[in-house]
Amino acid sequence: MQKEITGLTTVHQFILDKQKDFPYATGELSRLLRDIILSARIINREVNKAGLVDILGDHGSTNVQGEEVKKLDMRANDEFINTLRRGHECAAVISEEDEDINYLNETGHYIVAMDPLDGSSNIDVNVSIGTIFSIYRRISEVGTPITVEDCLQPGINQVAAGYILYGSSTMLVYTTGCGVHAFTLDLSIGEFCLSNQGITTPKNGKIYSVNEGNCNKFPEGVKNYIKYCQEENKEENRPYSSRYIGSFVADFHRNLMKGGIYIYPPTAKDLNGKLRLIYECNPMAFLVEQAGGRATDGTRRIMEIVPTSLHQRVPVFIGSENMVIKAEEFVKAEVEA
Numbered sequence: 001m002q003k004e005i006t007g008l009t010t011v012h013q014f015i016l017d018k019q020k021d022f023p024y025a026t027g028e029l030s031r032l033l034r035d036i037i038l039s040a041r042i043i044n045r046e047v048n049k050a051g052l053v054d055i056l057g058d059h060g061s062t063n064v065q066g067e068e069v070k071k072l073d074m075r076a077n078d079e080f081i082n083t084l085r086r087g088h089e090c091a092a093v094i095s096e097e098d099e100d101i102n103y104l105n106e107t108g109h110y111i112v113a114m115d116p117l118d119g120s121s122n123i124d125v126n127v128s129i130g131t132i133f134s135i136y137r138r139i140s141e142v143g144t145p146i147t148v149e150d151c152l153q154p155g156i157n158q159v160a161a162g163y164i165l166y167g168s169s170t171m172l173v174y175t176t177g178c179g180v181h182a183f184t185l186d187l188s189i190g191e192f193c194l195s196n197q198g199i200t201t202p203k204n205g206k207i208y209s210v211n212e213g214n215c216n217k218f219p220e221g222v223k224n225y226i227k228y229c230q231e232e233n234k235e236e237n238r239p240y241s242s243r244y245i246g247s248f249v250a251d252f253h254r255n256l257m258k259g260g261i262y263i264y265p266p267t268a269k270d271l272n273g274k275l276r277l278i279y280e281c282n283p284m285a286f287l288v289e290q291a292g293g294r295a296t297d298g299t300r301r302i303m304e305i306v307p308t309s310l311h312q313r314v315p316v317f318i319g320s321e322n323m324v325i326k327a328e329e330f331v332k333a334e335v336e337a
């Protein structure tokens with residue numbers, strides 16, 4: 001149950017208070033979160049002035065996904081990696097913007113996987129965008145070289161995950177496995193301040209988020225679920241509303257707070273959908289499960305999928321538990337047909 005907030009609590013005060021709950025915590029994770037939050041504040045400043053100082057428009061290069069890279073994407077990527085390198089807590093960074101692992105500090109205890117600026121196609125038109133991050137403890141011994149096994153861990157091994165939403169306000173939402181908490185950036189003091197403690201997502205919702213322009217390429221089960229969402233059924237609050245921003249962080253956050261389902265299904269063109277397992281689906285799956293929601297690829301729990309490559313794509317059905325279960329029933333019916 002969401003707790004009432006009295007008085008101003010900064011994210012740093014909150015993290016230190018929560019650290020007391022972990023008797024063996026030595027502060028490393030708190031310092032790692034501090035580094036991510038510092039970068040987010042810097043990126044927020046860049047995002048907010050993007051239209052003013054010629055950092056809009058294509059960077060001219062393309063990332064490993066073959067997508068045009070916007071200048072802000074690269075700046076965000078560099079900002080996070082440089083700050084994490086200086087912070088010494090992070091051993092390596094997996095980023096959407098880099099094909100290979102960024103090796104930082106062999107003495108670091110943690111691996112960070114991130115999409116530095118998700119939804120980049122929205123940057124130039126002032127639509128909300130976001131940073132997604134996921135944190136693992138390394139498996140290999142501290143002080144030794146980072147291994148690929150350190151970087152290909154299943155989502156159930158995450159020790160923390162979160163996102164920063166650069167929207168009408170800038171919000172940090174994160175979990176360390178003890179609930180989901182949200183902080184709003186108060187520019188007058190330059191601090192992220194606690195705005196929602198112990199977020200729970202509704203078991204049912206009235207919003208479905210999917211790019212219906214691709215509908216003809218969807219599997220039959222997904223097409224049938226979309227038709228189900230559009231049918232008239234007053235007892236079940238249908239038809240649902242279709243809301244799709246084209247920015248995963250923004251669509252996810254709205255559904256987390258109001259209830260809803262986001263789907264990026266397999267298509268004829270992309271059999272594994274579009275979103276990346278390690279730095280998009282796993283962190284959001286950790287968050288949604290901590291808030292009482294559900295995240296699968298239509299059949300398997302997202303966080304139990306063992307990655308086979310850094311930029312692996314998976315189909316994703318994520319959000320209100322009962323909505324995801326219903327969508328899975330349609331997917332299953334097609335398989336059994």
Ligand code: P6P
Nearest residue numbers: 118119120211246247248249274
């Ligand atoms: P499409 C942005 O590029 C992104 O990774 C997500 O943020 C967003 O939900 C999705 O892709 C949009 O993809 O194919 O619907 O434009």
